Amino acid sequence: MTHEKALSALADPTRRTVFERLRSGPKSAGHLAQGLAVSRPAVSQHLKALREAGLVADEKRGRSRIYRIEHGGLEALRSYLDSFWGDVLDAYKEALEHDERDQNSD
Amino acid sequence: MTHEKALSALADPTRRTVFERLRSGPKSAGHLAQGLAVSRPAVSQHLKALREAGLVADEKRGRSRIYRIEHGGLEALRSYLDSFWGDVLDAYKEALEHDERDQNSD
């Protein structure tokens, strides 16, 4: 259940920018920070948050560290979202038939 | 593309709780607030954020207001997540073949 961390990780704009830069392939921390409005240490902290959310993985290569997108966090998020589709439609169809205000206790 | 608002909306724990309570069907604002650790006005503010993110829709029924899950925000989020699957795998396969550190400019 890491969808909580994945959500708050991707909620921040600059952190999302860092994450999206990995779309075109793995990159070093320094490269990820280049051209951004924030400092390099800030990017390091963002990468830590992304890693703890299972959204990126890192590998040491020489004196730099290469980051890549990790699918675990993405899958956790996706299955969380998908869990709404079925449930919701059924519950709503029922609510419509009964033509009620609110009834359920949860 | 409202996936930004949807992400920051679902990032907050209590707001997520409110949203998840709609799983079992539409409910009034007051009913959604019952049993929560926060006050009722706080829930109202959360519902506003969820509405602006396209995650819930509301309808006035008598003197109460019924909220339901809106699929727009969920779909925006899902397509955002899905946009990573294809891109990423291709770019990474290439990076693996070339056996490189970081090369791309974006």
Next chain:
DNA sequence: ACTTTATGTAAGCATAGACTTACGTTTTAA
């Protein structure tokens, strides 16, 4: 017409967290 119920909004406060500068560590190059 008043009162009660159900809700949203305003203003202010308090904390989480995003950012900075400064420093420590490890690896490569001179």
Next chain:
DNA sequence: TTAAAACGTAAGTCTATGCTTACATAAAGT
């Protein structure tokens, strides 16, 4: 063996935002 390059971490600041109390509005009951 110094120096430099690439990175993470610490400590402190500042702002975004989640929360509260108080007030406003609107519908329904008496």
